[in-house]
Amino acid sequence: MAGDTQPPGRGRRRDDLPPDGISVFFPVYNDEHTIERVARKALAVCRELTDQFEVIIVDDGSPDRSGELAEKLAEEHPEIRAVHHRTNLGYGAAVRTGLEACSNPWICFTDGDDEYDLYDLIKLWRLREFYDLIITFRYVRRYSGFRTLTSRVYNLVLRRLFYIHYRDVSTGLRLVRKEVIDNLDLEATSPFIGAEIAIKTMLRGYRVGEMGIQTFPREFGSGGSTSATNIRRTIVDMVQCHRKVFSADYELPVRGARSASARRREALARGGANEEPAR
Numbered sequence: 001m002a003g004d005t006q007p008p009g010r011g012r013r014r015d016d017l018p019p020d021g022i023s024v025f026f027p028v029y030n031d032e033h034t035i036e037r038v039a040r041k042a043l044a045v046c047r048e049l050t051d052q053f054e055v056i057i058v059d060d061g062s063p064d065r066s067g068e069l070a071e072k073l074a075e076e077h078p079e080i081r082a083v084h085h086r087t088n089l090g091y092g093a094a095v096r097t098g099l100e101a102c103s104n105p106w107i108c109f110t111d112g113d114d115e116y117d118l119y120d121l122i123k124l125w126r127l128r129e130f131y132d133l134i135i136t137f138r139y140v141r142r143y144s145g146f147r148t149l150t151s152r153v154y155n156l157v158l159r160r161l162f163y164i165h166y167r168d169v170s171t172g173l174r175l176v177r178k179e180v181i182d183n184l185d186l187e188a189t190s191p192f193i194g195a196e197i198a199i200k201t202m203l204r205g206y207r208v209g210e211m212g213i214q215t216f217p218r219e220f221g222s223g224g225s226t227s228a229t230n231i232r233r234t235i236v237d238m239v240q241c242h243r244k245v246f247s248a249d250y251e252l253p254v255r256g257a258r259s260a261s262a263r264r265r266e267a268l269a270r271g272g273a274n275e276e277p278a279r
Helices: 035-049 066-076 091-101 118-126 145-162 178-182 193-203 228-245 257-274
Strands: 022-028 053-059 080-084 106-109 133-140 174-177 208-214
Touching: 022 035, 022 066, 022 091, 022 118, 035 053, 035 066, 035 118, 053 066, 053 091, 066 080, 080 091, 091 106, 091 193, 106 118, 106 178, 118 133, 118 174, 118 208, 133 193, 145 193, 145 228, 174 178, 174 193, 193 208, 193 228
Parallel strands: 022 053, 022 106, 053 080, 133 208
Antiparallel strands: 106 174, 133 174
């Protein structure tokens, strides 16, 4: 997010990185009680998987000590970087910031509240040769009845609206190729970001897989994904994404008359917008 984050740390060029390098990141907002646990778990898991890794913590303008603790962890561990939003921009914006900051060929992201166990990344890692994006679905949900109901309704709506078959499209633990992310035009700033990634990856023709996991109750505070504000923002992002992906010009064949016609319409639209009004 230009202007709202610290610049990404220096790293080796992507051409120099080994094919199994991985970047792990997680956003934090009111997660001062779990940020160190998640960061140390990320370091431990990455060391089991590869020699080339980094851990990025995205502080989404958190009002507690999350940002301070992120900096402390970065000082203690050279593999950790902290990126900060000056103000709270929303979960989707924090995810997009994390994705932009990653430099390795594989990206794993999760949440900062430790509801998803990062040791499940070891199982995700085994599937990387078969898929370009692996999303997880919660086959055991240790949440309140309201949150479980909200999740089930949300996934049902997404399946009907976007003709997808994923069981739990917005679960907060996934593994994806950076190449895929670099080819997606992501716009969501709400928790809809998880669904947007899955939908647009599928429409781009990449391989999408699923893996079942257990999730665990939040130990401190309460999650904000089912707050009235986040629900409203998610609905807005969902409607905008639906309008875009079901438009006449979205993801046309790369060659042929249809694509050429779409490019001409786009060029005319840009030219019309730049024309000065007649006097």
